[in-house]
Amino acid sequence: MTSLTLIATNPIRDSSLLDVEDRDIVRGQEENKQAFLSSWFKKAGRKINPSFTSYPSQLMLVNFLRVKRIFVHGKESFPSSLIYRSFHLRLFSSMKKDIQGNVLYGLRTSESVAEHEEEKCSTANAQSTPEIEKKYVHRVYDAIAPHFSSTRFAKWPKVAAFLGSLPLGSLVLDAGCGNGKYLGLNPDCYFIGCDISAPLIKICSDREHEVLVADAVNLPYRTGFGDAAISIAVLHHLSTESRRKKAIQELVRVVKVGGLVLITVWAAEQEDKTLVTKWTPLADKYAEEWVGPSSPRARSSPSLTLESIPEAEDKGFKEKEINLPEDSKVLPEMSPSRQREINIDNQQEYFVPWHLPYHRAEVGGASAYAVESGLAKKDDKKGAVVYNRYYHVFCEGELERLVSGMNNVTVVDRFFDKSNWCIVIEKSC
Amino acid sequence: MRLLTHNMLSCNVKGVTNGFPLIIQADKVLEKPAELNHDFLRNMFYKVDWKALVDAAKSMGYSELPESAEASMLESLDFLNRFHHALMELHLEEGALICPETGRKFPVDKGIPNMLLHEDEV
DSSP: OOHHHHSOSOHHHHGGGSOHHHHHHHHSOHHHHHHHHHHHHHHTTOOOOOOTTSHHHHHHHHHHHHHHHHHHHSOSHHHHHHHTTOTTHHHHHHHHHHHHOOOOTTOOOHHHHHHHHHHHHHHSOTTSOOHHHIIIIIHHHHHHHHHHHHHOOOOOHHHHHHHHTSOTTOEEEEETOTTTTTTTSSTTSEEEEEESOHHHHHHHHHTTOOEEEOBTTBOOBOTTOEEEEEEESOGGGOOSHHHHHHHHHHHHHTEEEEEEEEEEEEBSSOSOHHHHTTSEEOSOOOGGGOOOTTSTTTTOOGGGSOOOOOOSSSSSOOOOOOOOOTTOOOOSOOOHHHHHHHHHHTOOEEEEEEEEEGGGSOGGGHHHHHHHTTSEEEETTTTEEEEEEEEEOBOTTHHHHHHHTOTTEEEEEEEEETTEEEEEEEEOO | OBHHHHTTBOOOOTTOSOOOSOEEEEEEEEEOOOOOOHHHHHHHHHHSOHHHHHHHHHHTTOOOSOSSOOGGGGGOHHHHHHHHIIIIIEEEEEEEEEOTTTOOEEEEETTEEBOOOOGGGO
16 A cells, blocks of 8 residues: 555545445535544544535545554554654544554654653663664675675775874774775774674775774773774664664773764765665664565655645645644645655655675575565666665764763764764763 | 784673683784884883783793883883784784683684674673
C-alpha cells in the first residue's frame, strides 16, 4: 500500500476503498459524520468543529477512515511507519490505541523518540552494539571493504590542515580509521588507527600502519596517552545519541590535557540535494521492527510517509483553518515534493546505498549470502549488489550540543565543509 | 603491533580496574627497522610506562633496556637507540595480550590486536 492510495483526493470515489460501514458514514447524514469524528477527537482529547458540508472536510473524513481501516486490518508495524510523520499524530495514535489496545509503540514525535531512545539506552548499555549497526554498518563494511577502500583515497584538505598543525612528534589516534587514509598523512607525527572492521584494518596493516581492531565507543587506550585524535566520518554510523556522546567522550579521554580532537560527520544539510533522494529515510529507528529489505519500510521513499490530509480543494491549494490537534500543522500547499521537503527537514536517519559491482563482490560468497538473507539486493541493471549503510546525519549545531554537556571540553573551531559538520575540541582538564 | 601501542593498551572489559599492562604472549616476533625520530622519542619518553616497556621488551626477547630511566638519558645516543629499538622496531606478529586482572586473552593475528569485547563484557 503506498501513500498514493492512502491519501484520498475524491471523497465519493475513494470511499469505495473503505469498509462498508464506514462508507455509510461518508455518504450519510451530516450529524452522523459530526458525531463519528467528534467521538474520536474527544478520545484524543481534542475539540473538533469542521463543517461537513465542505469538500475538504469530506476528504478529511475519508482519509481518517482509511487510516482507521489500516489499524483494524493492517499489521502492527506498517501503520507506525506511515503514521509516524503524520501531522495528525495525536489523533491517530489515540485511534490506534483504542482499536488495537496497544501502547503507542512507534507512534511518536521525533522528540519523544529521542527521549525514549535515551531511556532505553541508559538502561541498555551505550557500549552494547545495537542490531541496526551490526547489520547495516559492521556487516556492510566488512563485505565491501576492498571496494570501499579503493574509492577512498582523496585526502580532505581540512583534515590534512588539522594534522599539519600538530606539533612535531605528536601521537595521533584515528578512531574509525577505515582504510587508513589519514594514517601517516603528517610524516612528523605517529599514528595509531583503530576500526571495528577487521577487513578494513587488514588493508591498513598491509600498508604498514600501526592499527588494531577496536570499538570507537569503548577505546582500549589508556587515558591521556594521545596528543591528538581524529574521528572522520564515523559518528554518523552510531544509532543513538548516548553512543554518539560516548564516542566523543572516549576521544577526549584518550588525549592528553590540552590535546585536540577533530570530528567530522555527514550533514543533514547536503549541498547536493539530489544525493539525498538516493537515500532511504528511516521513519522508525527501532531495529527490532526492521524485518529486512523486503519490508514495506525498506521500499519506502520519502513520499511514502503519510502526507497531511489536504485542507483545500485542488492543486491550487489555499490555507484553510480547522481546529486540529495542536501538534498538527496546517500546510499551505500539498504538492508531493513540498511534502517530501518537509519530511526531509526533520529526517536524520537514513539508509545510504553502496553499490558493490559484481566483479568486486568477493570470494566466499559473502555477498550471495547477504542477498539471500535480505541484507543486500542485486541490481542487475547496474551489475552490482546493493548494500544499505545506516546513517544518522547531523544537523547544524548538533555536534556542539553533544559536547555542551561535557565539562572538560572547549570548542576551538567549528565549520561546515563539503556537506560535513566539523568541530575541533580541546580537552581542558 | 609495536610496543609503543602495547604501552597504551589496557583491558577495557567492564569492571576491570587493573587492566594495564597487558601481559604479552609472544608466539612470533619480528624485527623491522624504522627511522629514528628524536622529537617523537622525546615526546614518547614522557608518556610511556617504563617498567611496562621493559617487561614487554623482555617478553619479546629484548633485554637491553635499563631497568629504570630518566630524562637525562635521552642525551645518550646509545640509550636512544635502545629505546627506539624496543619501542618501534619489535613487532608482535602472532600471540596474545592477556589482561592481568581477568586473564582475558586479546588475540594478535598478523600483527593486529583484536580488542573487541564480547556482548557480556561491555
